[in-house]
Amino acid sequence: MLSYQTKVILKKEFSSYFNGPIGYLFLIIFLFGMNYLTFEPGSGSYFLMRQADLSAFFNYIPWMYLFLIPAVSMKLWADEKKSNSIELLLTMPIKVQEAVIGKFLASWSFVGIALLCSFPLVLTTLYLGSPDIGVIFFGYLSSFLLAGAMLSIGTFFSALTKNQVVAFILTVVICTLFIMAGSPPFMEYISTFLPKYFIDLLESLSVLNHFESMGRGVLVLSDLWYFTLLIVFWIVVSITLISENKA
Amino acid sequence: MKNKQNENLAIILMSILSMCFLIYIGNAIFQGAKIDFTQESLYSLSSGSENILAKLNSPIKLKLYYSKTAANKGTEGLRKFNNYLYVKNILKEFRSHSHNNITLDVIDPRPDTDEEEDAKVYGLRKFNLTETEIYYFGLVAINESGGEKVIEFFDPAEKENLEYELTKLIYSSVNPKKPTIGVLSSEKVLLVIFLPIWRR
Numbered sequence: 001m002l003s004y005q006t007k008v009i010l011k012k013e014f015s016s017y018f019n020g021p022i023g024y025l026f027l028i029i030f031l032f033g034m035n036y037l038t039f040e041p042g043s044g045s046y047f048l049m050r051q052a053d054l055s056a057f058f059n060y061i062p063w064m065y066l067f068l069i070p071a072v073s074m075k076l077w078a079d080e081k082k083s084n085s086i087e088l089l090l091t092m093p094i095k096v097q098e099a100v101i102g103k104f105l106a107s108w109s110f111v112g113i114a115l116l117c118s119f120p121l122v123l124t125t126l127y128l129g130s131p132d133i134g135v136i137f138f139g140y141l142s143s144f145l146l147a148g149a150m151l152s153i154g155t156f157f158s159a160l161t162k163n164q165v166v167a168f169i170l171t172v173v174i175c176t177l178f179i180m181a182g183s184p185p186f187m188e189y190i191s192t193f194l195p196k197y198f199i200d201l202l203e204s205l206s207v208l209n210h211f212e213s214m215g216r217g218v219l220v221l222s223d224l225w226y227f228t229l230l231i232v233f234w235i236v237v238s239i240t241l242i243s244e245n246k247a
Numbered sequence: 248m249k250n251k252q253n254e255n256l257a258i259i260l261m262s263i264l265s266m267c268f269l270i271y272i273g274n275a276i277f278q279g280a281k282i283d284f285t286q287e288s289l290y291s292l293s294s295g296s297e298n299i300l301a302k303l304n305s306p307i308k309l310k311l312y313y314s315k316t317a318a319n320k321g322t323e324g325l326r327k328f329n330n331y332l333y334v335k336n337i338l339k340e341f342r343s344h345s346h347n348n349i350t351l352d353v354i355d356p357r358p359d360t361d362e363e364e365d366a367k368v369y370g371l372r373k374f375n376l377t378e379t380e381i382y383y384f385g386l387v388a389i390n391e392s393g394g395e396k397v398i399e400f401f402d403p404a405e406k407e408n409l410e411y412e413l414t415k416l417i418y419s420s421v422n423p424k425k426p427t428i429g430v431l432s433s434e435k436v437l438l439v440i441f442l443p444i445w446r447r
Contacts, residue, residue, distance in 0.1 A: 132285055137284070204271050217284045218281055220280065222278050222280075225270070229270055230270075233266040241255070244251070
């Protein structure tokens with residue numbers, strides 16, 4: 001399905017996470033942070049819920065992603081541009097879209113591995129009770145798709161600028177907008193002066209709504225459509241941007 | 248160079264707009280296409296409920312009273328175990344099967360507002376959380392002719408019966424039961440038409 005060139009880029013980019021400390025740092029912070037938030041003796045703690053499910057875990061995923069995903073995606077293109085290795089890369093017999101897709105898939109599979117590493121939580125839940133496997137599976141699937149959506153946004157901003165910090169900040173801002181779009185306080189505020197179809201539009205753009213709707217174990221076509229469209233769109237825009245700059 | 252940059256900007260802006268539009272359209276079209284993967288089909292209605300909803304021929308207005316603000320100030324247990332999201336999802340499911348006959352309003356009755364006054368009039372059960380905050384979590388169904396049916400309070404322990412309760416509520420508000428009246432009198436009552444006005 002993937003071309004040979006894409007696979008090469010994917011492999012190279014994926015292993016680059018583990019060549020330096022970044023990959024290990026990300027894994028440790030992600031797993032430690034997620035487990036802390038899940039068991040933390042405060043609001044929505046795993047044990048306080050007294051239910052054999054992972055909702056305590058999945059509720060925090062978008063907020064954890066908000067700061068960690070841009071860190072994964074920021075170096076994808078900004079680094080190449082800064083060190084000018086992008087010139088070299090694009091003179092190779094390789095199409096721009098192959099490079100963009102390869103890099104994106106590498107970062108996506110890296111986050112996927114980070115998610116898989118949280119498997120002890122599933123085992124704990126299986127030991128403590130009899131959870132609904134379908135719900136857990138869809139929780140993971142929606143987390144994975146959410147990661148893809150945010151990474152594709154990150155890819156775009158990384159392609160936009162040379163500076164990794166700028167890419168990081170812009171990605172955080174746009175991801176926050178997508179997350180906050182459907183949150184109740186925000187919606188209540190804007191519903192005082194904006195027409196209803198505009199509110200509906202914003203609500204349909206909200207990441208959180210789709211993430212939660214999928215995470216409760218129901219596969220709605222509109223959620224799949226949303227995530228697919230978001231990923232495809234940002235990737236296509238990144239490809240346009242990079243090939244324009246190259247020419 | 249400048250021209251080219253403007254062109255790029257235009258392309259990006261156009262694609263952002265078209266993305267929003269496509270997502271919006273897709274959301275509206277694909278909303279109904281769903282598969283429930285939960286073990287007990289938690290978010291699907293039984294065929295009985297679906298039949299009743301399919302036969303609806305007059306509009307029903309559902310008002311869900313949930314004191315969200317009060318609940319957020321309340322205890323952890325109240326927020327986590329009140330089933331609000333589940334009730335709301337199930338009500339949305341009812342709405343989507345009703346051929347647009349059901350409208351759903353979610354109302355957060357704040358103290359000293361008209362909404363709270365309404366909630367009191369409907370007879371929803373109230374819980375005083377603090378001196379000022381009162382917690383309501385109930386449902387009112389209003390049919391075409393203004394008849395009201397009320398679920399005073401959604402008990403978190405009765406999650407299994409929720410769908411039955413809701414279907415019963417909707418069925419009974421569309422098909423109001425006519426009360427049987429008997430008149431006992433030594434007079435020949437049927438000759439006298441008894442209107443309430445005459446009682447004054």
